[in-house]
Amino acid sequence: xYDVIIIGAGVSGCxxxxxxxxxxxKILVLEKACDVCEGTSKANSGIVHAxxxxxxxxxxxxxxxxGSRRMKALSEELDFAYRQNGSLVLCFDEKEQHKxxxxxxxxxxxxxxxxxxxxxQELLKxxxxxxxxxxxxxxxxTGAIVCPFGLTIALAENAARNGVEFCFGxxxxxxxxxxxxxxxxxxxxxxxxxxxxxxxxxxxDRFHNxxxxxxxxxxxxxxxxxxxxxxxxxxxxNTLFQLPTALGKGILVTPTVHGNLLTGPTAQDIADKEGTxxxxxxxSQVTAxxxxxxxxxxxxxxxxxxxxxxxxxxxWPQTESGEGAEKEDFIIGQPADASGFIDVxxxxxxxxxxxxxxxxxxxxxxxxxxxxxxxxxxxxxRKGIPNMALASDQERHELIQKNPAYGNVxxxxxxxxxGEILDAIHRTPGxxxxxxxxxxxxAGMGRCxxxxxxxRVVEILARELKVDESSIRKAGEDSWYLLPxxxxxxx
Amino acid sequence: MRTTDLVIVGGGPAGMAxxxxxxxxxxxxILILERDKELGGILNQCIHNGFGLHTFKEELTGxxxxxxxxxxVSGTQIRSLxxxxxxxxxxxxxxxxxxxxxxxxMFRIEAKAVVLAMGxxxxxxxxxxxPGYRPSGIYSAGTAQRYVNIEGRMPGREVVVLGxxxxxxxxxxxxxxQGAKVKLVAEIMPYSGGLKRNIVQCxxxxxxxxxxxxxxxxxxxxxxxxxxxxxxxxxxxxxVPGTEELIKCDTLLLSCGLIPENxxxxxxxxxxxxxxxxxxxxxxxxxxxxxxxxxxNVLHVHDLVDNVSLESEKAGAFAADYxxxxxxxxxxxxxxxxxxxxxxxxxxxxxxxxxxxxxxCPVGCLITVEKKEDGSxxxxxxxxxxxxxxxxxxxxxxxxxxxxxxxxxxxxxxVIPVKTATEIPKGKIGECMEQIRSCLVxxxxxxxxxxxxxxxxxxxxxxxxxxxxxAQG
Numbered sequence: 028x029y030d031v032i033i034i035g036a037g038v039s040g041c042x043x044x045x046x047x048x049x050x051x052x053k054i055l056v057l058e059k060a061c062d063v064c065e066g067t068s069k070a071n072s073g074i075v076h077a078x079x080x081x082x083x084x085x086x087x088x089x090x091x092x093x094g095s096r097r098m099k100a101l102s103e104e105l106d107f108a109y110r111q112n113g114s115l116v117l118c119f120d121e122k123e124q125h126k127x128x129x130x131x132x133x134x135x136x137x138x139x140x141x142x143x144x145x146x147x148q149e150l151l152k153x154x155x156x157x158x159x160x161x162x163x164x165x166x167x168x169t170g171a172i173v174c175p176f177g178l179t180i181a182l183a184e185n186a187a188r189n190g191v192e193f194c195f196g197x198x199x200x201x202x203x204x205x206x207x208x209x210x211x212x213x214x215x216x217x218x219x220x221x222x223x224x225x226x227x228x229x230x231x232d233r234f235h236n237x238x239x240x241x242x243x244x245x246x247x248x249x250x251x252x253x254x255x256x257x258x259x260x261x262x263x264x265n266t267l268f269q270l271p272t273a274l275g276k277g278i279l280v281t282p283t284v285h286g287n288l289l290t291g292p293t294a295q296d297i298a299d300k301e302g303t304x305x306x307x308x309x310x311s312q313v314t315a316x317x318x319x320x321x322x323x324x325x326x327x328x329x330x331x332x333x334x335x336x337x338x339x340x341x342x343w344p345q346t347e348s349g350e351g352a353e354k355e356d357f358i359i360g361q362p363a364d365a366s367g368f369i370d371v372x373x374x375x376x377x378x379x380x381x382x383x384x385x386x387x388x389x390x391x392x393x394x395x396x397x398x399x400x401x402x403x404x405x406x407x408x409r410k411g412i413p414n415m416a417l418a419s420d421q422e423r424h425e426l427i428q429k430n431p432a433y434g435n436v437x438x439x440x441x442x443x444x445x446g447e448i449l450d451a452i453h454r455t456p457g458x459x460x461x462x463x464x465x466x467x468x469x470a471g472m473g474r475c476x477x478x479x480x481x482x483r484v485v486e487i488l489a490r491e492l493k494v495d496e497s498s499i500r501k502a503g504e505d506s507w508y509l510l511p512x513x514x515x516x517x518x
Numbered sequence: 519m520r521t522t523d524l525v526i527v528g529g530g531p532a533g534m535a536x537x538x539x540x541x542x543x544x545x546x547x548i549l550i551l552e553r554d555k556e557l558g559g560i561l562n563q564c565i566h567n568g569f570g571l572h573t574f575k576e577e578l579t580g581x582x583x584x585x586x587x588x589x590x591v592s593g594t595q596i597r598s599l600x601x602x603x604x605x606x607x608x609x610x611x612x613x614x615x616x617x618x619x620x621x622x623x624m625f626r627i628e629a630k631a632v633v634l635a636m637g638x639x640x641x642x643x644x645x646x647x648x649p650g651y652r653p654s655g656i657y658s659a660g661t662a663q664r665y666v667n668i669e670g671r672m673p674g675r676e677v678v679v680l681g682x683x684x685x686x687x688x689x690x691x692x693x694x695x696q697g698a699k700v701k702l703v704a705e706i707m708p709y710s711g712g713l714k715r716n717i718v719q720c721x722x723x724x725x726x727x728x729x730x731x732x733x734x735x736x737x738x739x740x741x742x743x744x745x746x747x748x749x750x751x752x753x754x755x756x757x758v759p760g761t762e763e764l765i766k767c768d769t770l771l772l773s774c775g776l777i778p779e780n781x782x783x784x785x786x787x788x789x790x791x792x793x794x795x796x797x798x799x800x801x802x803x804x805x806x807x808x809x810x811x812x813x814x815n816v817l818h819v820h821d822l823v824d825n826v827s828l829e830s831e832k833a834g835a836f837a838a839d840y841x842x843x844x845x846x847x848x849x850x851x852x853x854x855x856x857x858x859x860x861x862x863x864x865x866x867x868x869x870x871x872x873x874x875x876x877x878x879c880p881v882g883c884l885i886t887v888e889k890k891e892d893g894s895x896x897x898x899x900x901x902x903x904x905x906x907x908x909x910x911x912x913x914x915x916x917x918x919x920x921x922x923x924x925x926x927x928x929x930x931x932x933v934i935p936v937k938t939a940t941e942i943p944k945g946k947i948g949e950c951m952e953q954i955r956s957c958l959v960x961x962x963x964x965x966x967x968x969x970x971x972x973x974x975x976x977x978x979x980x981x982x983x984x985x986x987x988x989a990q991g
Contacts, residue, residue, distance in 0.1 A: 253647075254644070301740055303651065303652075303740075304649065304650050304651045304736075305649040305650065306649050307649050307735065307736075307757075309649070310647060310649060327645075329644060329645060329647055330642065330644045330645060331642070331643075331644030332644060332647060332649070333652060420616065420624045421624075423618060423623070423624045424618075424623040424624040425623075427618065427620065427622075427623035427624065428623055431620035431621065432620070434618050434619050434620035434621070434622075434623060435601065435619075435620055436553065436603040436618070439553070439603070440781075442603075442605075461654075474642075474645075475639050475640070475642055475658075476642035476643065476644050476645075477642075477661075478639060478640050478642055478657075478658040478660065478661050479639065479661075481657075481661055482661065482664050482665055482668075482669060486669075496669075496671060497671075500654070500741075501653070501654035501741075502654075502741070503740065503741035504741060505741035505742045506653060506654040506655075506741040506742050507654060507742060508654050508655075508673060509665065509671045509672065509673055510671070510672045510673075510674070510675065512671070
């Protein structure tokens with residue numbers, strides 16, 4: 028019997044796990060994928076929004092501003108990449124300038140600090156490559172960028188360090204009330220918990236509907252992105268948003284914390300909760316719209332494209348009293364007919380920015396339910412994997428002296444060494460897949476996109492996990508790289 | 519701080535040729551820095567033949583070509599540091615090189631001159647912006663080549679190759695010989711970027727279709743590749759709606775071009791040539807950074823390794839001059855003579871019963887063979903003696919040299935590259951491959967060792983084309 032079971036090891040689930048690990052609780056995270064950060068958390072803009080978007084009074088607004096305020100300190104405590112680079116909302120039409128004012132006022136009502144409207148001239152000083160038709164912009168100095176993998180993995184590692192258990196490859200297919208708590212069934216096993224937290228991203232509706240009669244539906248909203256070579260990363264320094272126009276929500280252009288350039292996302296509602304494919308149309312749309320914000324987005328420097336699914340609530344759970352009419356907000360809390368079951372649903376943008384605040388907010392609900400004691404031995408800090416690429420020559424030298432594996436470069440584009448890959452595999456929760464290694468170390472994320480390092484990473488994973496190379500996966504069950512040795516004659 | 523006269527970054531064909539040429543000029547203190555565990559560079563995984571026709575006047579496989587240079591280097595006082603990654607190069611007097619390896623950690627070297635010879639890398643799927651899912655099973659042809667030829671592992675069963683560069687064509691044959699089914703080679707251009715002889719001996723020999731003016735427009739499969747959509751493209755290279763065809767496969771190999779690997783050159787501050795994507799050099803192959811020279815695929819992508827060797831010898835000799843005589847006027851930028859890229863198509867309407875493409879060398883002559891009344895053959899269109907011989911064989915008893923690899927027991931590596939000592943009858947290729955694939959030999963193995971005495975009853979031996987030491991301990 029667990030005190031708390033969290034369904035989903037995305038950024039929200041891991042943030043909640045980490046906050047709960049401060050308390051005397053027996054906690055389990057169940058994740059259907061074989062690693063943390065495998066759903067929405069792995070494919071998004073990596074932005075810490077300043078908090079002017081959401082309507083004042085909503086949970087979104089509150090958690091965003093709070094999350095954004097906490098993120099910097101958290102990045103120092105847990106050692107993940109974060110940079111407060113500032114955000115700009117670009118206006119392309121004199122007649123729409125009032126919308127910038129509205130956005131500024133909304134932000135101020137939400138408690139966002141430092142918001143300022145810039146003329147084109149002022150803007151050009153900040154961003155000389157801004158598009159020709161930009162007339163003005165809203166500047167949010169507290170806007171920031173973060174590594175979404177780094178954040179999620181750091182939260183998970185710190186939670187695990189403080190006693191949270193993680194079980195991967197556990198797809199929950201049944202949730203039922205049992206006594207005062209719940210029972211969760213995966214194809215192999217049943218788990219019992221006093222409190223269940225539903226942080227299942229685009230699948231949160233499925234679990235909600237297993238325990239509550241107030242029907243919820245989540246429709247994935249696909250966003251396609253293009254990622255560019257590091258040599259283009261300095262094209263902009265702030266994150267450039269576009270004022271939503273009649274054409275729909277705009278496309279952003281941003282540097283990433285690792286120095287790449289990122290453009291996207293599109294917004295398209297789809298039926299398939301695993302539909303993370305990109306399309307010619309979607310990617311062309313990204314290119315065309317990004318060109319409005321910035322002149323000379325270098326098309327030939329694209330190194331990869333990807334798409335992510337936002338967990339957009341399309342049918343809001345209606346209570347019997349008719350409360351809960353459709354609105355734009357997160358759904359965080361217990362359904363009226365399912366106490367002890369906490370939804371963390373509809374965590375679309377700015378879900379990543381909110382994560383630190385979401386963790387604390389949900390922990391607050393659990394505290395009220397279970398009244399746990401505080402741990403006396405909670406460890407609030409975590410050190411990331413050494414980063415040879417960013418280390419000084421002296422630091423590199425010392426690392427290699429300590430462990431020669433840090434002297435063996437595996438991914439040459441991002442300069443990732445064997446030592447870092449070994450760390451990624453042997454941490455808890457550790458990498459068991461090539462994608463897991465990639466998200467922990469950046470091996471394969473560079474301009475050659477793993478052409479050089481893939482065989483080497485597969486070899487190291489197989490050696491360390493003591494399996495044949497044919498057992499090594501990219502991510503999913505069937506994502507093998509090599510045929511088994513006995514079959515390699517092509518029978 | 520160590521000091522040396524000349525540092526060569528990269529121990530592939532370019533680096534070795536540059537080192538040897540500088541040595542010839544009297545420079546003795548030469549250090550090659552190589553990131554892999556052996557010299558030879560990408561040649562070590564290019565186990566097919568076709569190398570060395572100019573340099574050695576005979577046809578060698580990649581490992582054999584590399585081994586000749588390794589032997590020449592080891593006959594000199596040239597030193598090399600393996601498993602060593604160069605992190606930074608700065609020009610000047612002296613040049614400063616920062617490198618790292620497991621034994622020594624980070625270290626600096628001062629050198630009077632540096633030759634950049636880092637080679638090139640392949641364009642990735644992302645760079646081509648192919649939409650669809652991101653499953654496993656998408657490999658650059660070179661990555662697949664490494665898996666098959668160095669690791670001895672197969673990366674898939676049913677294959678589509680996008681791009682008909684030489685590596686793509688050669689991997690189509692390689693995967694077929696190892697038992698995979700190559701369903702199609704799709705090429706977006708109306709011609710192949712590979713050599714005609716490779717279209718003949720890698721695709722035609724095995725009945726693999728080549729579709730020109732076709733590209734992959736979508737990748738299917740969420741976990742592993744399950745298929746690709748292939749469509750015809752118009753003259754602007756845009757897919758033509760309605761021509762899409764779904765081809766089921768578990769593997770997509772990409773052979774869509776090579777890019778000079780110039781991270782270090784750019785870090786050093788070298789000005790770049792946007793056409794070649796290599797550094798700008800003068801007639802002495804010196805970059806715009808003082809004391810830093812460049813050659814081989816880092817300068818521009820070469821079709822033939824023989825040309826890499828030739829160019830690199832010049833770079834090595836000029837670097838030696840610079841070390842011995844000091845700086846001279848930089849002069850003016852001079853783009854190295856880049857032979858026109860091959861734009862191969864097999865002539866349409868070719869009468870296969872009387873016309874053939876010679877595979878004897880990269881030229882790929884179209885040869886016409888007619889049976890005269892007296893029963894003898896009239897052979898025309900060939901431009902050398904070898905062409906005549908090839909054509910005669912092809913019409914009477916076609917033969918091929920088979921290159922592959924054989925598994926090694928107790929070796930430092932897993933497989934050793936091999937070839938048939940001479941050509942074998944074309945019809946025996948299948949039987950020959952069966953024997954090669956079931957063979958296991960003990961290490962050590964040296965180039966030229968006979969590993970199978972009489973393959974497929976041809977009386978012809980299968981010999982090693984690479985060296986392998988026994989595992990230690």
